[in-house]
Amino acid sequence: MLGLGNFAKKLFGSSNDRKVKAYRPRVAAINALEPELAALSDEALKARTAAFREQLANGATLDDLLVPAFATVREAAKRAIGQRHFDVQLIGGMVLHDGKIAEMKTGEGKTLVATLATYLNALAGKGVHVVTVNDYLASRDAEWMGRVYGFLGLTTGVIVHGLDDEQRKAAYACDITYGTNNELGFDYLRDNMKYDFAQMVQRGHAYAIVDEVDSILIDEARTPLIISGPLDDRSDLYNAIDAFIPSLKPKQDFEVDEKQRTVSFTEVGTETIERALEAAGLLKGDNLYDVENVTVVHHVNQALRAHTLFQRDKDYIVKNGEVVIIDEFTGRMMPGRRYSEGLHQALEAKEKVQIQPENQTLASITFQNYFRMYGKLAGMTGTALTEADEFLDIYGLEVLEIPTNIGVARIDDDDEVYRTNAEKYRAIIRLIEECHGRGQPILVGTTSIEKSELLAEELKKKGYRQLDVADPKAMRAVYAGSNGEKVFTVLNARYHEQEAAIVSQAGVPGAITIATNMAGRGTDIQLGGNADMRIRYELSEVPESPERDAAAQAIRAEVARLKAEALAAGGLYVLGTERHESRRIDNQLRGRSGRQGDPGHSKFFLSLQDDLMRIFGTDRMDGMLQKLGLKEDEAIVHPWINKALEKAQQKVEARNFDIRKNILKFDNVMNDQRKVVFEQRLELMDGAIVRETVTGMRHDTISAVVRKHIPENAYPEQWDTAGLKVEVGEALALDLPVDIWAKEEGIAEEEVIHRITEAGDAIMADKEARFGAEVMSYIEKAVLLQTLDQLWREHLVTLDHLRQVIGFRGYAQRDPLNEYKTEAFTLFEAMLTNLRQAVTAQLMRVELVQQDATLETPELPPMQGHHLDPMSGTDEFGGAMPVGGAFGADPFATARAQLGDGDQMVAEAIDPNDPTTWGKVSRNAPCPCGSGKKYKHCHGTFA
Incomplete structure (x- = not known):
């Protein structure tokens, strides 16, 4: 009997159905334009891009152009890549244009769907970013879909690891830019460490479409992006401590x-x-x-x-x-x-x-705060509904499920639960052998390398041969499975270079593919194999000729024959070796089967020794199953088990959501400060002259120094004139008779501030007259930006340490988040005070030996990128990022180095023989005395 909710849903349709139905009239309008556009020449079709842009310039909106623009892209795709958008794909494109998430099953053509919204939004000329999970997909999609954009007169760029700044800048300048989430985030952070607008590579964040949006905005959003630079070698400490742990x-x-x-x-x-x-x-x-x-x-x-x-x-x-x-x-x-x-x-x-x-740490940002910078954000994936609340709460993104072009024919069996792993693996091997015996392709999903290799060993005991997927010829060897040979492939972290090619052939009859956590995700598994991928690999060295065309035709014929065999055997069988803590990951695995109406099958095998069952299940379950008389190699199969597992997964998902939300709350505090610092940097870089800023800093520093030593409304005999004289010398490099001023009748603190300010202004005016306005402006900007960067980095480390210990405030019945906000604000104010003092001290001391060199922009420090999980410490992105030269920890040493050496102009800020002129020196910077040692190993040992 139908419940009231189910009855209403059947009668009126679900909320999702009603929203999807609202797009249907525009689909009909797009279809109505198809005959008219099909009659146009290639040149006339391409000319529509310029016409659309002219309409936008005359006041039309993107929504006004949606129907004709989508119809234009559909026609261009037919001509450029031989693919025509289905009606459901048009709906998906509209969902993306509206800034929502389109959930579309695997094999429904999400890559093609993105071209619709991408083209329409690129017409505005502000740049569109299409974000993917890895370099392979970014390059593949940019080349593949770039043919459609190029046909319509738009430019396409791609951002992958290893590009230099000029290449990145050119890619971002294109109408459409494909790139990975990591590269885009790192480019944003690096841009905000640059010293000149000309060095910056990104040009804004107008609109982004995120492919595999659940992976990027949920899974990877648990971990911030971090750019860091190297510290000292402490290997002796690590080895000494490690020796104690095993005992x-x-x-x-x-x-x-x-x-x-x-x-x-x-x-x-x-x-x-x-x-x-x-x-x-x-x-x-x-x-x-x-x-x-x-x-x-x-x-x-x-x-x-x-x-x-x-x-x-x-x-x-x-x-x-x-x-x-x-x-x-x-x-x-x-x-x-x-x-x-x-x-x-x-x-x-x-x-x-x-x-x-x-x-x-030099700079960091979470994916949540990076992607929320976009004026409009959209996403697409096969699995998003289970995380719909998080998408809406964190990103303001609504999830819409797009119906499939052809109904899903896959059969999803209930899970089989065994008492032990040994029993479970025996059952898995039996099913693999059954599938292979009837020529059915099977994809086995595992959660780790260790488990995939354990399964591989079990198959080898049964006489199966493992293919070496590191061999470029391995893709062809997969076809041995279709001839009844007992072969299998293992795709995991060790062989990822070939995984896209191998996964594309996992639908060959009799193929056995063991994949770790969806290795090769983003590559379609087609029954019978992927003809285009085979032609690309097998005929890569064959030149264009009638013979090559004949060979390609033969490959297509063979794939068609193999597809018929795979269909007859029941389609792709997906076998999960255990449940993941997230239902979404399980759904991703299941979704590899049953594309475009193909038949298919899926089943998960579990044991009470699995991590999810062991950690989140109940200890009594094993005893209960034994009492029920469950014999060895028998499984319990029941929909209730699936429901119980789903409840356990929901609990884990909710816990992970809370973790991500909590991380975001703390990062929002840092993000507010990050915005202030980055915006301030942009203003400073934009202004050719920062005279007003540094003058204000100098005046504020003078006021603070005087008020520190002259209490309000105090008599001159109560003044700390000795302390004031010393601090004026340290902070301003001025030797002023403040002790004599204090003896003057009627003098007040405001007069002292005025006299010191006049002296400081006179010194700076003299420097400008001697150095020249252009050089002085350059020095001021260089010192200001580099000092800000150095103090910001130190501030990030302090905030990180604060974040690690602030939780203990909860024991005192105080909210750690509020405590963190208060403490972080106090630290930020202290950083700004230090900035004013450091910039003033350095500029008051700067001197030039010569003024005949070309001014050069300072280089960035050596960098490494990281994407780490603050909960587990897992780093998902690391390694050197060559972005220019290096500078030390002392920001003013950099300014001097960049002003030149030898016959070039040299800034002399310090006297190597007079430590009182050195100011604050970082412990890891070269000692200013010129010994060549680090400061901490030289004069710093006495500091």
């Missing part, structure tokens, strides 16, 4: 919480590690938690995490003497990418490989 005993010395992915010392463990550190001479005092031991505590905790929470061949692998991260979402290797906060160094110490130096 610690679980439960006695430490406790692990797998659900929260945390580990903590017990009281016994704390005493044990204290004694070990004390014996090694690493402990200051007798208490591990004294403030002077904060660094040691941090690294001890990271070493413990490395040994207890991170498993080799699951979270990382060791390859060529390096610890290489495995992406938890895709199962891919992330060469060059590193965990942060000293965790990667702890893993290197654990695995006894060379330890690389740590990094300091």
Whole structure:
């Protein structure tokens, strides 16, 4: 019997159905234009782009142009790439144009759908960004869909790793730019570290379409993007601490919480590690938690995490003497990418490989705050409805489910639950053999490299041969499965270079493909194989000729024959080896089967020893199943089990949502400050002369110095004239007789401020007269921007440390978020005060030896990119980003270096023989005395 809600839905349609129905009239209008556009010549069709832009210039809106523009793109796609948009694809394009998320099943042509909204919005001339999950898809889609845009007279660029700034700038200047979420975010951060508008590569954030929007805005949004620079080598410390960890005993010395992915010392463990550190001479005092031991505590905790929470061949692998991260979402290797906060160094110490130096944060942003900068944002994916609340809450994005062009014929079986992993794997092998025996292609989804290789070993015991997918010829070898040969392929982090090609052929009859967490996502699995992909690989070295055309035709004929065989065998069988903590990931795996009305099958195999069942299930379930008489190799199969699992997954999803929301709340505090700093930088870069700004800073500094030593309404005999004289000398490099002024009758603090200000202004006016206005303006801007950058970086580190400890305020019944806001604002004000003082001190001391050199823009520091999870420490993006030269930690040393050397102009801010002229020197900067040592190893040891 239908419930009231189901009855109403059947009678009136769901809310989603009604919204989709509202797009139908415009679909009919687009279809009505098709005969008219089909009659146009290529030149006439291309000319419509200029006509549309003219209409926009005359006051038309993009909505006014939607119907004729979509019809134009459809006709161009037919001519340029031989594909015609279905009616449901037109609806998807309208959803994207409206700034919503289009949920479309796998194989429904999302890549083609994006061309509609992309073309329409590109007409405005502000640039459209199409965001994908990896470089391969960005390059593929830009080349593929770029043919459509090029046919209509629009330019297409692509942003991938390894491009220089000129190439990036050219790509962003195009009408349409394809790129990965990581590259776009890093470019934004790098742009806000540049010193000149001409160096910036992005030109704004008008409109973005995010492909695989759930992966980018949900999964990867748990982790901020970070750009960092190297710190000192501390490998001895890591190795010394790592030596103590293996001797610690679980439960006695430490406790692990797998659900929260945390580990903590017990009281016994704390005493044990204290004694070990004390014996090694690493402990200051007798208490591990004294403030002077904060660094040691941090690294001890990271070493413990490395040994207890991170498993080799699951979270990382060791390859060529390096610890290489495995992406938890895709199962891919992330060469060059590193965990942060000293965790990667702890893993290197654990695995006894060379330890690389740590990094300091230079800039960071979350994906939430990056993508919310776009004036209009849209997305598309096959799985978004389960996270609809989060999309609406965080991004203001509504999810609409677009109906399939042809109904889904896939059969989704209930899960089979076994008591042990051994029983589960035996059942999986039996099903794989059944599918292979009847020539049915099968895709096996695993959650880790370790489990995919375990399954591979079981297949080898049954006489199956594993294909070497690192071999470019492996794609062709997949077809051996269609001849009944017992072969299989494993796609995981070790072989990602070939995964797109291999996955494209996973629909060949009898093919067995084991994929880690959707390796190759974004590549369509077509029954019988992908003819276009085969032609590209197999005939890549064959020149255009009748023979090549004949070979291509033969390939298409073979694929058609194999497709008929695969259809007869039941289509693609998707087998999940365990449930993921997110229903969405399971749906992604299921969605690989049953594209465009093809038959298909899906089933998940579980055991009570699976992570999800073990951590989030109940301990009593095993005993209950034994009491019910469940025998070995028997499974329990019931819709109630599926419901219970779904409830467990919903709980995990809700917890992860709360984690992401909490991270975002704290990042919003930093984001407000980031906006102020970045906007201020843009204003400073825009103004050729920053005289007014630095003059204001100097005057504010003078006022602050005077008021510090002359209390309000105090008599001159109460003034701290000695202290004032010293601080005026330090802050302004001025030797003024303030002690004599104090003896003058009737003098007040305002008069003292006025006299010091006049003296400071006179010094700066003299410098401008001697150096020239252009040079002085350049020096002011260089010093101001570089000092701001240096203090901002130090501020980021301070905020990060504050964030790590602010949670303890909750024990005092105070809201950690409010406490963080208050403390962060106080720190930000202190940073601005330091900025005024540092800029003033440096500019008052600057001198030029010569003035005959060309002024050059300062270079950026050496950078590394990271995309780390603050909850687990997982780094999904790392490695060097060559963006220019390097500068040290002392910002004014940079200004001097950039002004020239040798016969060029040199800025002399300090006297190497007079430490009082050095100002504040970073511990890691070269010592100003000229010894060539770091400051901390030279004069800094006495500071």
